[in-house]
Amino acid sequence: MDVIVRPTPELNGEIGALSSKNYTTRYLLVAALAEGTSTVNYPAHSEDSDAMRRCIADLGAVLTEDEEKIVITGFGRRPKDVKELNVGNAGAVLRFLMAIAALCPEVTFVNTYPDSLGKRPHDDLINALGQMGVEVEHREGRLPITIRGGVPKGGKIRVSGAVSSQYLSALLFLTPLLEEDSEIEVLDDLKSKVVVGQTLEVLEQAGIVVHASSDYMHFRVPGGQSYQAKTYTVQGDYPGSAAILAAAAVTKSNVKVHRLAEQSKQGERAVVDVLQMMDVPLTHQDGTVHIQGNGRLRPVEFDGDAATDAVLAMVAAAVFAEGTSRFYNVENLRYKECDRITDYLHELKKAGADVEERQAEIIVHGRPSGLEGGVEINAHYDHRVIMALTVVGLRCKKPLVIKDAHHVAKSYPQFFDHMITLGASIERVE
Numbered sequence: 001m002d003v004i005v006r007p008t009p010e011l012n013g014e015i016g017a018l019s020s021k022n023y024t025t026r027y028l029l030v031a032a033l034a035e036g037t038s039t040v041n042y043p044a045h046s047e048d049s050d051a052m053r054r055c056i057a058d059l060g061a062v063l064t065e066d067e068e069k070i071v072i073t074g075f076g077r078r079p080k081d082v083k084e085l086n087v088g089n090a091g092a093v094l095r096f097l098m099a100i101a102a103l104c105p106e107v108t109f110v111n112t113y114p115d116s117l118g119k120r121p122h123d124d125l126i127n128a129l130g131q132m133g134v135e136v137e138h139r140e141g142r143l144p145i146t147i148r149g150g151v152p153k154g155g156k157i158r159v160s161g162a163v164s165s166q167y168l169s170a171l172l173f174l175t176p177l178l179e180e181d182s183e184i185e186v187l188d189d190l191k192s193k194v195v196v197g198q199t200l201e202v203l204e205q206a207g208i209v210v211h212a213s214s215d216y217m218h219f220r221v222p223g224g225q226s227y228q229a230k231t232y233t234v235q236g237d238y239p240g241s242a243a244i245l246a247a248a249a250v251t252k253s254n255v256k257v258h259r260l261a262e263q264s265k266q267g268e269r270a271v272v273d274v275l276q277m278m279d280v281p282l283t284h285q286d287g288t289v290h291i292q293g294n295g296r297l298r299p300v301e302f303d304g305d306a307a308t309d310a311v312l313a314m315v316a317a318a319v320f321a322e323g324t325s326r327f328y329n330v331e332n333l334r335y336k337e338c339d340r341i342t343d344y345l346h347e348l349k350k351a352g353a354d355v356e357e358r359q360a361e362i363i364v365h366g367r368p369s370g371l372e373g374g375v376e377i378n379a380h381y382d383h384r385v386i387m388a389l390t391v392v393g394l395r396c397k398k399p400l401v402i403k404d405a406h407h408v409a410k411s412y413p414q415f416f417d418h419m420i421t422l423g424a425s426i427e428r429v430e
């Protein structure tokens with residue numbers, strides 16, 4: 001599916017935020033790792049969360065589902081002896097399950113997105129699993145990957161956090177189930193540190209004890225633990241909502257997004273503060289962000305690592321700011337569904353934006369008078385590129401055609417419906 005995004009000066013209305021992708025994948029996983037029956041209320045419905053559902057079912061969890069919840073009877077520390085798993089294009093799901101697959105005799109993760117997830121590196125996790133006595137067959141650290149596990153060892157484990165926090169999260173899900181205690185040391189740096197906070201929060205809710213240093217660089221994980229069966233409720237999703245909020249910020253708007261908890265541990269919550277720093281008129285109260293945009297934005301400087309999945313949406317807003325914005329400490333955007341610096345900026349430039357890249361930075365010289373548009377955008381298989389370019393298209397003089405926009409369903413299948421509800425002029429072309 002392609003979409004045509006036409007100039008849209010005004011947005012009005014209210015929507016409920018989609019459910020959080022990161023919490024859904026985590027709750028489904030800890031429910032599968034418990035032996036009893038857990039309930040996950042308001043799970044996300046998207047390609048990534050479906051990938052986790054499908055894989056835990058393949059590994060032996062029993063799922064029943066209605067409109068509002070999934071009830072899951074887990075497999076505990078004994079997943080089924082499955083030969084193959086397909087995670088689609090879901091990075092976090094792959095990394096978490098690569099660790100859990102260490103409890104199986106032999107599992108192969110297939111490569112169904114060779115031009116997206118198929119290009120992403122997993123070496124740091126492969127290396128850590130190797131230290132635990134798990135044999136991993138791979139193509140230069142990439143899919144397809146075969147894990148030969150059985151009885152992984154605990155003890156001292158070192159993992160680099162320089163590329164992704166998902167490798168560390170994966171080890172934190174696995175190690176409580178081992179016989180021995182584990183000590184995990186994070187090497188180099190830890191990117192997306194805030195997301196590890198979500199992992200620790202969910203582990204604690206599942207009754208797992210982890211001793212973490214305050215900088216999240218050292219962890220002591222007692223072995224022999226069991227995940228408890230619990231009831232979990234998924235909160236609203238800030239990364240996806242960031243695109244809606246950015247859309248409201250660049251237009252004359254009166255938009256409310258509900259179900260966005262002020263106290264959330266999602267780093268992308270910072271989109272609200274960043275838009276405020278950009279002088280966007282907004283309030284955030286009782287879980288509702290209310291934007292009454294006037295289209296005028298001040299430039300901003302922001303450490304993007306604190307809100308990694310909202311950076312593209314913030315950059316889209318900055319494209320129309322009165323001055324130069326800088327998003328720094330964002331190098332690991334290069335290792336996501338596409339290179340979210342080079343590929344994204346290439347598409348923004350095609351639309352007429354004045355943007356520059358550094359190895360770990362995006363610099364945006366705002367054009368408050370709007371962009372020319374009138375071009376075809378390559379989605380690069382990336383839902384966040386699609387959402388951000390939709391925001392930009394609202395303020396282009398000529399329509400933007402976003403090719404292969406169906407990839408938005410990786411995290412936010414109802415994105416275009418929500419935008420159209422708010423009054424965006426968007427046409428689907430099958």
Ligand SMILES: O=C(O)C1=C[C@@H](OP(=O)(O)O)[C@@H](O)[C@H](O)C1
Binds near residue numbers: 022025092
């Ligand atoms: O742990 C997770 O669920 C995620 C961690 C982040 O990735 P990195 O740690 O690779 O930045 C984030 O971008 C991704 O969408 C989900």
Ligand SMILES: C=C(OP(=O)(O)O)C(=O)O
Binds near residue numbers: 089090091092309411
């Ligand atoms: C990078 C993302 O996801 P993942 O790493 O799980 O593929 C994302 O949702 O933006």
